[in-house]
Amino acid sequence: MTIPVGREGTPPRPETFYRTMRLIRRFEQRAMDLVRSGDIVSGIHPCIGQEAVAAGTGAALRPGDVMLANHRGHGQLLAKGCDPARLLAEMAGRTTGVAHARGGSFHPSDFSVGVLGSTGTVGHGAPLAAGAAWALARSGGDRVAVSVFGDGAINQGALLESFNLAALWRVPAIFICENNLYATTLPIEGNVAGTVTGRAEAFGIPAESVDGMDPDLVHAAVSRGVARARDGQGPTFLEFRTYRFEGHHTFETKTRLRYRDPDEVARWQTRDPLVLQAGRIPGEVREQIDAEIETVIEDAVRAALDGPKPDPADASAYLYTSGVRTRPGVAVRPEERAV
């Protein structure tokens, strides 16, 4: 499914944002079903509640721009244009997945839409994106690179180092912090001395803190960053204040972690970005989009689960680009080889 993108700098029509966000919401909900049914063995890091950041960001980018996503990245990939069926197949361990089942839910990538990867070491997408941005600038044109990470990433040394490199070398990068207030169980008060945006400002990088529950505001902010980057003015840092409505990972449905006040969760749920956006479009349009998305999602689930599982004999496929064959884990003596 292609997600229509508005002319650069102007926000897409309200129904476009609604469609993207509804797609992400239903995708994650159905993925959680597939976790419960055992079809997605890893569990997932649901991004439910944070859809506006993904939708607003994706709409501000062109297909040729690149993105480094993070572990809570399904929405980011979908908003960048990734086919939901192939993403779901990836998460369900099918060879029809975007990375032939080698990335899974945690590390999906889809080069066809510019998503170069999702790193497991929190915060390391930022230096990767800085390097990619530098390479894009070197190759001419005005493509940009985006790194999306959470508030947990904001104290990683490599991320802060990369802000310095990006600013020094004016790379066309946009650093996007989805501040959902918790690094797994660690609240922001115990995580961040000073401010989130202050980290970027220290390197002379323009930084904004923006409401991340409204796709219009996200889109406008990312578009400003993209415009600066395309114009050769270097990196931008954006903090989007948002909230995840689910646990850090679906394993929380089986544990009894109590690190968030239920009242706090309820308060944020009254700011559901999908409800906000639904209020901006006529009811009949919303119903039409909802029906359309149900078809897309159910087709994606069916296609994903119909895909073949990888052959265990191929467990080391793709390990080296140059095709080096690795030794097996059990030795074979020459005389046994002959038999």
Next chain:
Amino acid sequence: MTVPKLSYTRALNLALAAEMERDPAVFVLGEDVRHALTNVTVGLYDRHGPDRIVETPLSEQAVTDFATGAAMAGMRPVIEYQIPFMLMLVFEQIVNQANKFALMSGGQARVPVTYLLPAAGWRAGWGAQHSDEPYSLFAHYGVKTVVPATPADAYGLFVSAIRDDDPVVLFAPIGSQQVREDLAPDRLAPVPLGTARIHREGRDVTVVAIGHLVYDALAVAGELEDQVSIEVFDPRTLYPFDWDALAASLAKTGRLVVTDDSNRTCGMAAEILATATEEMHLVAPPRRITRPDGAVLGAVPELDLALQPSRRQLTETVVKVIKSG
């Protein structure tokens, strides 16, 4: 025309210069590379400027990831690290990021980065934090790892590392860097990764020597030539290792000694002995010479030399293996 008295470092410099001329995607990231502190980038800043000889702040972790990102977007970076243990500081970035992206992306990503350590191993008096040679760790993790012993191999393996589409770590042992070679131009050629080199043929025992220890092995082979015929085997690439060449050598000699400037536990020599014992022809128990377990080389040369594989240990070990079967 022969290149007279080519030094090891100059060979690295010529290889890098040639590859930068050949491929505009090749560029260098590193500290003090503009002024060529290590001599590897001599002349290249003037030739190519700051966009291709990129002087970096002291931010090794971000710079290493930066190279991965640039590589995935089509570049072919070479990163120079001045000190062996910098490779430990960026172990995550090389092993867990750069080397895993090909697999994690199901073959979409290519990460052709070369990590150059032009000063691997011990230098007199430089202390405990400048004297390691951690190549075994990269081989353990399946990162392509090369340790050229000679100027010609330094040239050839550096060229191949840069052209390779996977991450490659190149260790240039300090102990090799005083060596000069008179080379015919056709010897300045790529050396394929994963191919060993027999420096001296022999019948009685195969001595596998890594990096600068090749010179010890050649010296011992000369000293003992009236008593024992030693084959000097230089793997050149530790990962992927040229096991076929080792099997062929042992099929002939049936005896194995490995000299390796790693710590003993889980060092490269352990893997070579284990593989030879499991899979290859041996008529005597194999032996190895390494640094001691958990060795920390310090600031006093007498102490440090006592911790590194020596020529005397090699001689004694070869004699023991010959006597044992």
